Amino acid sequence: MERVKIGVIGAGRIGKIHIDNLLRLPQVEVAAIGDLFAGPELLAWAAQRGIHSVTQDASAVINHPDIAAIYICSSTDTHVPLITRAAQAGKHIFCEKPVSMDIAQTEEALQAVRRAGVQLQVGFNRRFDHNFKRVREHVLAGAIGEPHIVKITSRDPNPPHNDYIRASGGIFMDMMIHDFDIARYVCGSEVEEVYAQGGVLIDPVFAEHGDIDTAVVTLRFSNGALGVIDNSRRAVYGYDQRVEVFGTKGSVSIANDHPNTAELSTAEGIVREKPLYFFLERYSEAYMEETRIFVDCLVSGKPVPVDGGDGLQAERIASAAKLSHRLGRPVKLAEIGAQLEQASAGE
Amino acid sequence: MERVKIGVIGAGRIGKIHIDNLLRLPQVEVAAIGDLFAGPELLAWAAQRGIHSVTQDASAVINHPDIAAIYICSSTDTHVPLITRAAQAGKHIFCEKPVSMDIAQTEEALQAVRRAGVQLQVGFNRRFDHNFKRVREHVLAGAIGEPHIVKITSRDPNPPHNDYIRASGGIFMDMMIHDFDIARYVCGSEVEEVYAQGGVLIDPVFAEHGDIDTAVVTLRFSNGALGVIDNSRRAVYGYDQRVEVFGTKGSVSIANDHPNTAELSTAEGIVREKPLYFFLERYSEAYMEETRIFVDCLVSGKPVPVDGGDGLQAERIASAAKLSHRLGRPVKLAEIGAQLEQASAGE
Amino acid sequence: MERVKIGVIGAGRIGKIHIDNLLRLPQVEVAAIGDLFAGPELLAWAAQRGIHSVTQDASAVINHPDIAAIYICSSTDTHVPLITRAAQAGKHIFCEKPVSMDIAQTEEALQAVRRAGVQLQVGFNRRFDHNFKRVREHVLAGAIGEPHIVKITSRDPNPPHNDYIRASGGIFMDMMIHDFDIARYVCGSEVEEVYAQGGVLIDPVFAEHGDIDTAVVTLRFSNGALGVIDNSRRAVYGYDQRVEVFGTKGSVSIANDHPNTAELSTAEGIVREKPLYFFLERYSEAYMEETRIFVDCLVSGKPVPVDGGDGLQAERIASAAKLSHRLGRPVKLAEIGAQLEQASAGE
Amino acid sequence: MERVKIGVIGAGRIGKIHIDNLLRLPQVEVAAIGDLFAGPELLAWAAQRGIHSVTQDASAVINHPDIAAIYICSSTDTHVPLITRAAQAGKHIFCEKPVSMDIAQTEEALQAVRRAGVQLQVGFNRRFDHNFKRVREHVLAGAIGEPHIVKITSRDPNPPHNDYIRASGGIFMDMMIHDFDIARYVCGSEVEEVYAQGGVLIDPVFAEHGDIDTAVVTLRFSNGALGVIDNSRRAVYGYDQRVEVFGTKGSVSIANDHPNTAELSTAEGIVREKPLYFFLERYSEAYMEETRIFVDCLVSGKPVPVDGGDGLQAERIASAAKLSHRLGRPVKLAEIGAQLEQASAGE
Missing domain, CATH: 3.40.50.720 (NAD(P)-binding Rossmann-like Domain)
Structure with missing residues (x-):
């Protein structure tokens, strides 16, 4: 071979x-x-x-x-x-x-x-994670019926360093972009409208870069479903990566992965360990899997599972969220890009 | 005696x-x-x-x-x-x-x-529930530091009957009002702004009454925290009542109560029972507790723990949510009531 | 009426x-x-x-x-x-x-x-507990097929006081007798043989009364199933009451009840509260239920669900366990009481 | 290099x-x-x-x-x-x-x-598993105080084929030997006495080979702790690998590993997936880890973590269990090998 x-x-x-x-x-x-x-x-x-x-x-x-x-x-x-x-x-x-x-x-x-x-595959590694994949499979199989509400929690254990923040493109483009992709992936429908709220609650350095460190964004999908994503740049208990999709026939949700299942019961309470620390630990298998599949597609000529269109769509949602946060009102995806340019002009 | x-x-x-x-x-x-x-x-x-x-x-x-x-x-x-x-x-x-x-x-x-x-005590029974109380206690004790994100899920197992819907005042005033109260209770801060999204995804009968059956509402609290509440009139797996408060030092969350802890492992999977069916089952002890405390206050002369001001505040948030949903934009609590009347006038 | x-x-x-x-x-x-x-x-x-x-x-x-x-x-x-x-x-x-x-x-x-x-009803309150009842129901319904292994954990939060220990009849007759009854109840079969191991690991006061404070007892049921019960007089994390029945089609197990479902995630770990403290808290509803059913039987003339025969059988198993512990060998139920008297004679 | x-x-x-x-x-x-x-x-x-x-x-x-x-x-x-x-x-x-x-x-x-x-390292792979290691660490760190009770559940998803059974050495030497090793590992003390019960409850083919398919074994450790291990050759819900160590300051327990954390809530109940299927899935990382450490010891000259003495000791316990099962009485480790030969002679 x-x-x-x-x-x-x-x-x-x-x-x-x-x-x-x-x-x-x-x-x-x-x-x-x-x-x-x-x-x-x-x-x-x-x-x-x-x-x-x-x-x-x-x-x-x-x-x-x-x-x-x-x-x-x-x-x-x-x-x-x-x-x-x-x-x-x-x-x-x-x-x-x-x-x-x-x-x-x-x-x-x-x-x-x-x-x-x-072919162009974009590195949305979470799609290849055992948990997120399982959510998607259940939704596609109809296990929860028609999706009505999508909830995504995504919190980092620690803020990135200053230099990273400056060049990151902001919380929506750098961090929540993963969640925008996952929202489309698990809901099986396109995002049509976004409303973004946020604040600088963790570290004023984010404000210095025109960025925020905490955000709650609601989504409206074209199939009528509603969504909400919350992001924080610092969850002291570790990387928090959860999704729930609720629909006519039920709900599917994923909890965090932990380094082990040990539970310690003492006079103080019942304790288990924090989630896997950060994306390198949490998604190590997903990184392997996305590469395995990319190579499979190369060899077989099959289309890659996350292509440039997926990359573009997540960026459009991130842009809409950014705009919504600046304007303080819901923004339709249809407003991106015309509105974007106009908005940029007014900055 | x-x-x-x-x-x-x-x-x-x-x-x-x-x-x-x-x-x-x-x-x-x-x-x-x-x-x-x-x-x-x-x-x-x-x-x-x-x-x-x-x-x-x-x-x-x-x-x-x-x-x-x-x-x-x-x-x-x-x-x-x-x-x-x-x-x-x-x-x-x-x-x-x-x-x-x-x-x-x-x-x-x-x-x-x-x-x-x-004295006037308003029947916000959930404040007396073992789970919600514990969330509040942890927040007040500083266990999670400063609250940044409050998330409330509240879904009924089945829609009320037609007559009830007509007179209910709508999902925000009838159902989510409990969650607005719990939001204030667990966050320890007042709501300043509301943005409400919703739709008729379960049963067109809600539309006939000018109501909706599914809603996602975001909140901004005066301490800077963000909040989100999701409601559905029908969760086929039963009454879904969860809260999470996330802050600088961590997070506290509550899961649903179940009729028992039995877990059945078979060739098909690991199964446990659905949550307690509805509010009568879920909050039976909370109803007892709110009455016990009301009577204690009567006897001792101490002020009741949920008074008319709490009732009013929850109604103001519900009104803001209703208005936000109608106008399709965030509404500040300060707009209620002037705006309310104006809005009503324009209806 | x-x-x-x-x-x-x-x-x-x-x-x-x-x-x-x-x-x-x-x-x-x-x-x-x-x-x-x-x-x-x-x-x-x-x-x-x-x-x-x-x-x-x-x-x-x-x-x-x-x-x-x-x-x-x-x-x-x-x-x-x-x-x-x-x-x-x-x-x-x-x-x-x-x-x-x-x-x-x-x-x-x-x-x-x-x-x-x-009619005579014996106060085996655990049979009326929501969790134990559910295990029994699953077994009776065939959900786990033929039972093969029954495991019972039963640990008290704290030893009783000295006077109580002296008159208690020992760990097998006082404490494990509940588990012997539950073993029959959840397995749906009679105990035929017992082997008891134990020691004084918590407090020498037990030795002074000829008693032990920690015990592991294995059972052989007439349907071929095997069983094991472990007891401790002191679990610092609280009352530990769990059962598992494993069979040809799967397994059913119950976890402890907790005062609430709150989970606190901090930099130190994920913590939830200890189980309900002791039998008064844990079995308060079971006590109500056993009385409700006893009275129902009185009024209706139906036979009570836990009768004198059940009381006797549990005592026979406890006696066999006591004897096994003294003799250091497995004891058949058939040996009780001839053997018992003989053994007593040799004491 | x-x-x-x-x-x-x-x-x-x-x-x-x-x-x-x-x-x-x-x-x-x-x-x-x-x-x-x-x-x-x-x-x-x-x-x-x-x-x-x-x-x-x-x-x-x-x-x-x-x-x-x-x-x-x-x-x-x-x-x-x-x-x-x-x-x-x-x-x-x-x-x-x-x-x-x-x-x-x-x-x-x-x-x-x-x-x-x-150097000789014996392939007790479970010692290198994230869960078992954590139990051991907690016990060594004194988190649960002095161990009093050790409980091990170890069940295979499916019996091996006929040829394997014949040459396997029997359930104690082939399957439970892992648990005997883990018992020593997590308790930090030697086994002194064994009592084994068992039966052919799954498939008569085991009887044909003089073997059993279900066993419950109790242990007495030299530090006074008691132990119990249960084995089954067929758990229809998958590979069941759990341990609990209970002591003066609390308890540490591990649950099974699952392929993902997804939980599906429907009108039928709350379902999650069965544990990882069998040892290849469950212990794939442990196999990697035992080899990594073996090679580290080769390179550094450090002594291997599981040596021939560990292999021998587990075999001695397995032999004692075999003998106990045949004789129907507890067997002291000290009886192995003299007794063994004598017993073999009588076979």
Whole structure:
């Protein structure tokens, strides 16, 4: 069996996770790593894994004749040009979320993908998680009937550092974008209207960046269902990732994953451990799974399960939420982008 | 020990529950029952309990010289006149929720209460429930730090019948009013702004009455916290009553009560029973407790724990939610009542 | 409706519970209380409840011509003579467990009951508990198929005081006797063999009384099922009352009841409260229910659900466990009582 | 870094798992596979993994000069000779459980290991499981004080096939041996006495092999604690793996692992999924972890965490249980082996 050759651009924390996962697939070869800051440390790290082609030049990876697909794990601002170039080079693409923070640019990238006829999978890893998948399966199987209410709780254990916040695109585009995607995924319907409330309740640093750290967003889906998402940048008990879908025939909900099932009963109470700490612990299997499936699609030619359209739609909802929060009123998805530009103009 | 004599007006389902609970208190005598539709059946029911004064005339109960307090359990439209007359007669009052569906009328009733210097407890029974109380205690004790997000789920197992819907005042005033009260109770802060979404997803009969059957309402509290309440008129798995308060130091949440803890593991899965069916089962102890405490306050002269002001505040939030739903925009509590009247005028 | 008149002998803690429960039944009148130590305090307590006949003379209660049934709640050593006299007086009997600590005497009492044709219900309150009942129902309904393994955990929050231990009859006759009854009840089969292990692990005071404080007993049922019961006199986290029945089609298990469902998530972990403290809290509804059903049987003439034979059988298992522990080998139920006497002889 | 070369003998189901886990460790090279039945299929399977040395001759693996350690995953009857030869060849050894079914032979193997000064780790994989480890940690940390009662439930989803049963050594040596090891592990004390009850309740085929399919075994530990283990060869709801340790300061217990946390609430009840199906699913991470730690010990020279003495002790308890079941009385560990031989003689 000839192995699929894959190049990875951006070998930071998430890039390295993807590389290690790719290495566990016998049908894959990680043929090259491109990272702007590649140095001795990365070279050594790669060599340990039998990867000897490491470069600072993304073009060398993209244009490598043997490489069939590119993982784009570099900073968000580089996604659109890299997608565009990779598509033009005829490579399939896996891109971390979000594609970009600008609807128009994202659309531009998707057009390049369409024109080139390549595949683009967006890194909405939660869709590949055992719990979220099970919710979706139950909804699709009709176990809860028609969905009426979708509730998503998504809270991080700790705020990101200052630099991250500044470049993050804000809570809606950086953090809640996962939940917007999950909302569509578990409800099986498109979001039509958004109302966003939020505040700076944890750390004033968010205000300095024009961002917020706590948000509650309600959704109206095209099938009539209502939704609500709550986000917090700091849940001291750990990463809180829960979903509930309620419908005509019942409800399906998922609880958090815990490091073990041990329960300690003492004179003080009954105690179990906090949830798995953060996304690396919580979604380690989901990251593996999304890569396994991406590679399966490459090999078989089947369409990828989360494509550029899904990436775009989540970004549109995030933009609507951002606008709603600024204007203090519900915003229809139909208002994005015209309204967006107008709104930007008034800023 | 002289027993406190109490009169009960309205001996329907909820009135009978209050009577049976009053009879379990050794320091109480149920001295008279007034019910517009009193007939042989009610006379027999009362006689079995040693109550021999049953009348169709509420005034006879209110003006009974030995009676110290009146339970008002008749239909909502009678609450304000009965409160007013009972107050004028110098009786303490326990009144079922809501006091009325009109802020101005409720204020009028409260004024009568204040003028008479009597006590008025409003029947927000959930405050006396073991679970909700525990949430409140944890929040007050600072166990979760400053509250940031309040989430309330409240779903009935089945819609009420047609006649009930017509006179109910709508989902916000009839059903979610309990949740508005609980929101204030567990957050320890006042609601300042409301945004209400809703739809008719269960039964078109709600639309016929200008009502909805499914609603998601977001709240903004004066301490900066955000809140969300979801209501459904039909959860096929039973009465769903959950609350979560999330804050700087953690989160406290309550799950539903179940008829037993039995778990059946078979080849099909792990099954436990649905929650307690409806409010009579779920809150039977809370009804007892609210009456026990009301009587304690009567005897000791201590102020009742849920007074007319609490009743009024919940009604104001319900009115704001109703208005928000009609206007499709967030409504500040400060807009109620001026806006309310204006809005009504425009209807 | 004429009310059933009931006399209560022994108005200690458990007697008072039965009296208060009897008072909640409209078809019952507590006509007299007999207590060896009746004094002003008991008189006042009874008067508050409208009971004005309080005596130190049990005979006066037993022979009271209007009284139809006697509750025997006095110390265990008085049970057999009181049952005998009450039966001879033609009264139905509710007797606290155990009937006695001596199989021969218990059989004597049961003979008196049979001869008199009265009913005798033994106070195995757990059979009326919502959880244990549900286990039994599932087993009877065939939900778990043929039972193979029965597991019972039963631990007290705190050891009884010294005087109680001395007169208790030991852990098997005083505490585990409930579990022996539940084992028969949930398995639907008789115990044929017992092996008892135990030790003094909590407090040497148990050794002083020839007793133990921790025990693990295995059972063999006549249907081939195996069982195990563990008892401890001190579980610092509270009253631990669990059962599991495992069979060909699955398993049914019950968890403890808790005062509320609140769960507190903090940086330290996820905490919920300890189980309900002890039998008074845990089984308050079960006590009510056993009395309600006893009275129903009196009124309807139906046979009581836990009769003298059940009391005897549990005592026989307890005796076998005691013997097994002394001899360090499994003991067949068939060995009780010949073996018992022989063993006693050798002591 | 030079990689540790490891040879694997026996490439059946469990051998393949160990090979795949070894391949995930960058510091390891699987240098050779020895399997009596090695054929084209195994050659292809190995080649896919880059292993090109596959032989039917175990000696070639054992005597391979570059190989530092041997995994023995062949049938139980080959363990003792292979351990002996591997030890004589100066190789470190990982051996699947049990070392053998005969105490004397196991002792012989351990002596060879001691003489050669090599390490021997026995495959008690559950010690490396997240749940069991946590129980142990809590007990060691004193969180539950002095252990008083240890309860272990261990039930397989389905009986093994006929051939397996015949050669298995019986339920105590094949299945409960894991629980005997866990009992020592979580209690932190040695077993001194065993009483075993059991029966053929699932399938008469067990009786044909002189085996049983359901067993309840009680233990007495040298620290005074009592224990109980229940085993069933068929739990229709899946692999049931639970432990509870109860002591002076409380209790720690573990529940089963489930494939996800989804809970479905419908008109029929609240349902979640069955536990992970069997040991391959349930302990996949534990298998990885035991290999990771074995290799760490090889590299660092630290002693392995589960050595031959642990293997021997579990076998001694299994032998005692077997004997107890045959004799129908408790058996002290001190009786094994003299008694064993005597008992065997009488068979």
